[in-house]
Amino acid sequence: MTTTAGRSTPTEPRPGVKAGSVVGWLASTDHKRIGLLTVGTSLVLLLVAGGLAMAMRAQLTQPQLEVLSNDLYNQFFTMHGSMMIYMVMTPFAIGIGLYLVPLQIGAPNVAAPRTTMLSYWLYLTGAVVMLSGFSADSGAADHGWYAYPPLASSRYTPGQGVNLWIIGVALSSLGMLLMAGTVLWTVLLKRARGMAMLRMPVFSWSIVATNLMVIGAFPTLLVAVGILAGGRVYPDMFTENIWNIGYQHLFWFFGHPVVYVMFFPFVGAVAEVLATFAGRRFFGYKFLVLSLLLFAALSMSVWGHHMFTTGQAASNYYSLTSIMLVIPAGIEYFDMLATVVGGRLRFTTPMLFALAFLPQFLIGGLTGIMVGTPALDYQMQDSYFLVAHWHYTLAAGSLFALFAGVYFWFPKASGRMLREGLGKAHFWLWVAGTNLTFLPMFWLGLNGMPRRIPTYLPRDGFTTENLIATIGAGLLAVGGLVFIANVVVALRRPHQAPPDPWQAHTLEWATSSPPPTFNFSERYPIPPIRSYAPLLDLREQEQSSRAEAG
Amino acid sequence: MPFSTVFDQLFTVWAAIAGGVFVLVTGIVLVAVLINRAKRRRKLPFRASENKPVELGYVVVLAGIVAALFYGSYQANSALNHGKGLAAETTTPAARIDVTAYRWCWDFAYQSAPVTVTGTCTTNDFPTVVVPAGQPVEFNLTSRDVVHAFWLPDFAAKRDAYPDHVNTLRMVFPEEGRWRGRCSEYCGTHHVTMDFYVRAVSPAEYQQYLDSGGAAV
Ligand code: HEM
Ligand SMILES: [Cu+2]
Numbered sequence: 001m002t003t004t005a006g007r008s009t010p011t012e013p014r015p016g017v018k019a020g021s022v023v024g025w026l027a028s029t030d031h032k033r034i035g036l037l038t039v040g041t042s043l044v045l046l047l048v049a050g051g052l053a054m055a056m057r058a059q060l061t062q063p064q065l066e067v068l069s070n071d072l073y074n075q076f077f078t079m080h081g082s083m084m085i086y087m088v089m090t091p092f093a094i095g096i097g098l099y100l101v102p103l104q105i106g107a108p109n110v111a112a113p114r115t116t117m118l119s120y121w122l123y124l125t126g127a128v129v130m131l132s133g134f135s136a137d138s139g140a141a142d143h144g145w146y147a148y149p150p151l152a153s154s155r156y157t158p159g160q161g162v163n164l165w166i167i168g169v170a171l172s173s174l175g176m177l178l179m180a181g182t183v184l185w186t187v188l189l190k191r192a193r194g195m196a197m198l199r200m201p202v203f204s205w206s207i208v209a210t211n212l213m214v215i216g217a218f219p220t221l222l223v224a225v226g227i228l229a230g231g232r233v234y235p236d237m238f239t240e241n242i243w244n245i246g247y248q249h250l251f252w253f254f255g256h257p258v259v260y261v262m263f264f265p266f267v268g269a270v271a272e273v274l275a276t277f278a279g280r281r282f283f284g285y286k287f288l289v290l291s292l293l294l295f296a297a298l299s300m301s302v303w304g305h306h307m308f309t310t311g312q313a314a315s316n317y318y319s320l321t322s323i324m325l326v327i328p329a330g331i332e333y334f335d336m337l338a339t340v341v342g343g344r345l346r347f348t349t350p351m352l353f354a355l356a357f358l359p360q361f362l363i364g365g366l367t368g369i370m371v372g373t374p375a376l377d378y379q380m381q382d383s384y385f386l387v388a389h390w391h392y393t394l395a396a397g398s399l400f401a402l403f404a405g406v407y408f409w410f411p412k413a414s415g416r417m418l419r420e421g422l423g424k425a426h427f428w429l430w431v432a433g434t435n436l437t438f439l440p441m442f443w444l445g446l447n448g449m450p451r452r453i454p455t456y457l458p459r460d461g462f463t464t465e466n467l468i469a470t471i472g473a474g475l476l477a478v479g480g481l482v483f484i485a486n487v488v489v490a491l492r493r494p495h496q497a498p499p500d501p502w503q504a505h506t507l508e509w510a511t512s513s514p515p516p517t518f519n520f521s522e523r524y525p526i527p528p529i530r531s532y533a534p535l536l537d538l539r540e541q542e543q544s545s546r547a548e549a550g
Numbered sequence: 551m552p553f554s555t556v557f558d559q560l561f562t563v564w565a566a567i568a569g570g571v572f573v574l575v576t577g578i579v580l581v582a583v584l585i586n587r588a589k590r591r592r593k594l595p596f597r598a599s600e601n602k603p604v605e606l607g608y609v610v611v612l613a614g615i616v617a618a619l620f621y622g623s624y625q626a627n628s629a630l631n632h633g634k635g636l637a638a639e640t641t642t643p644a645a646r647i648d649v650t651a652y653r654w655c656w657d658f659a660y661q662s663a664p665v666t667v668t669g670t671c672t673t674n675d676f677p678t679v680v681v682p683a684g685q686p687v688e689f690n691l692t693s694r695d696v697v698h699a700f701w702l703p704d705f706a707a708k709r710d711a712y713p714d715h716v717n718t719l720r721m722v723f724p725e726e727g728r729w730r731g732r733c734s735e736y737c738g739t740h741h742v743t744m745d746f747y748v749r750a751v752s753p754a755e756y757q758q759y760l761d762s763g764g765a766a767v
């Protein structure tokens with residue numbers, strides 16, 4: 001398997017279309033452009049989903065507020081959760097793989113670029129369709145992000161919002177399935193000469209594991225929303241238990257792997273950032289690759305831990321498989337810690353986000369063992385303890401890692417540097433904001449606050465924690481604005497980023513920032529590849545030859 | 551064993567383990583951040599990029615941890631009869647109550663007497679189900695419309711209520727008292743106020759309650 005560079009691929013801008021124009025972008029078959037469109041769209045939608053979260057936090061600041069009505073609150077948590085999962089974190093995860101993997105493995109483009117372009121279009125259409133629910137008479141979908149029947153049937157939730165939600169999820173999931181497929185295909189067929197599978201960077205491996213899960217799990221989601229679509233027409237089918245519990249099994253067969261789709265690429269990004277700013281080779285490469293694949297395989301066997309209270313799932317079996325996840329997760333932590341312990345650390349903004357990821361995600365992981373234990377889950381399930389748990393994994397964990405990646409690769413993709421001062425302000429606001437928002441929720445859950453409630457009473461005793469949580473959310477909003485300002489300021493400046501501003505390890509840093517159309521050129525050739533850190537190899541070679549000469 | 555006893559015991563252990571791991575990992579990160587700053591170090595603390603024996607040994611340790619955690623999880627779940635609570639084979643319930651959830655309140659019907667309890671779940675009209683203290687009680691949970699869940703936060707007990715399916719929940723209320731129960735599976739607009747109360751009274755008062763056809767006790 002060698003490079004196909006040189007063979008003409010249909011990626012040149014078509015004659016008559018200016019490369020920089022809107023059409024030039026939207027009709028592009030360059031993996032970098034499709035990747036940036038995907039990632040950019042998901043970041044804009046992060047703003048939307050985050051805005052909905054701020055409104056919910058405002059409503060919950062004090063007991064019995066009337067910022068949002070019951071129904072509006074229900075639409076907001078449904079759309080916040082649905083947007084975050086289907087339209088923000090998952091597309092970002094797969095899209096950043098599309099942008100980076102061909103660069104990291106020395107390929108000129110993604111395989112099947114037109115299919116890849118179509119996948120972005122499916123995703124964008126799906127997101128717009130889902131959001132358009134807010135313009136329906138009865139409002140947007142309000143059945144929660146996993147849309148259990150019979151609630152989601154036309155009998156109990158009539159109105160267009162749910163229909164639009166179903167169509168939106170189906171379109172964008174289909175898009176993600178296609179995109180995962182073409183990136184995986186690229187990995188198999190288009191690696192550069194010398195880029196053996198076991199020399200691919202950790203990040204590229206994390207995308208391989210991710211896309212394998214997408215291909216294994218997303219078809220089941222399509223079947224599940226197909227059942228929901230059936231229930232829009234024949235709501236009677238959900239008077240039979242088999243369809244209700246069957247839907248839950250199908251949904252969570254997708255639902256747990258997707259949690260790791262929203263996790264692996266971000267661990268991969270953290271691994272690259274840690275190794276780069278520790279100035280050393282990532283520790284334990286082979287074990288990490290194995291653990292990612294083991295993690296992906298196990299993730300397909302744990303779905304029933306979302307169903308301990310249904311009385312219709314084998315709780316001990318799912319508890320066992322869930323607890324077994326400790327093994328791959330433990331390996332990942334070991335390797336990341338060893339990299340930090342054995343490094344010379346430089347505290348850039350991406351490094352700070354990556355370092356904070358470690359303890360923060362850990363809180364999500366450790367409480368995950370708790371909710372994976374049936375005897376504890378009977379209390380914690382559907383309480384604020386669970387809300388705290390998954391926000392520690394997804395917001396304090398994956399979102400921090402996402403920003404580690406954004407600060408790290410922004411110069412590569414845009415040709416401009418972000419300001420370190422603004423980046424660090426964003427970081428500290430978010431460390432404070434995240435923990436103030438989500439830590440008190442553990443106590444709320446243990447004190448009996450159910451999730452998905454638009455308000456509570458003074459005598460419930462939930463007031464103090466909710467007030468703290470809302471203050472934290474305010475800090476998150478300010479931090480978000482600092483980030484936007486940072487990006488806007490940077491984009492208004494001319495290109496100034498060097499190919500490798502960080503002394504990084506992987507091939508994307510050997511080419512210009514931003515990279516040329518086919519990623520590498522005569523001026524920026526692919527360097528020799530002898531390990532998973534080819535640029536580090538080059539630097540070490542230079543050093544030793546200098547030492548010999550001196 | 552009662553749900554809350556099992557919960558408290560296991561949660562204490564799990565929280566201690568989690569706390570220990572958290573302190574360990576965060577400690578390692580913080581120490582590394584302090585002593586491995588590039589300004590302080592001219593060379594890498596160590597250069598090795600793998601160590602198979604250490605990593606393999608660590609995997610074995612992890613497998614041991616998994617085995618121990620699963621053992622604890624399994625024991626606790628067995629003590630709770632997989633979430634059903636007390637095993638019916640060993641204890642015949644003193645009260646069997648059919649619970650029907652619906653949008654947005656609850657009906658309770660006693661199997662041994664023609665007594666039913668209901669309410670509207672609006673201001674001050676929440677159903678109160680009366681049970682005998684100190685004796686096994688069985689709730690048979692079902693739903694008339696969507697999925698709901700019967701949650702007693704003070705007892706760490708929860709079970710979903712489905713249409714076309716009955717879930718059993720057996721438990722003992724050790725002393726007399728009154729507790730709030732809530733719906734914890736989101737079910738639409740008034741999910742938030744879908745509360746009920748459980749009132750445990752002495753067995754004699756309980757019998758009197760049933761005999762009088764559900765008059766207040
Ligand atoms: C960054 C700040 C965030 C804040 C302040 C926030 C806040 C909230 C709030 C208040 C709820 C409603 C809880 C309830 O009523 O049950 C919620 C639900 C949810 N959030 Fe977030 N969230 C944030 C980020 C995220 C992220 C990054 C994700 C990642 C994917 C996420 C995923 C979800 C999901 C899946 C739900 C559940 C929706 C449902 O119940 O159907 N959130 N969040
Ligand atoms: Cu799961």
Ligand SMILES: [Cu+2]
Pocket residue numbers: 698699733734735736737738741742744
């Ligand atoms: Cu409910």
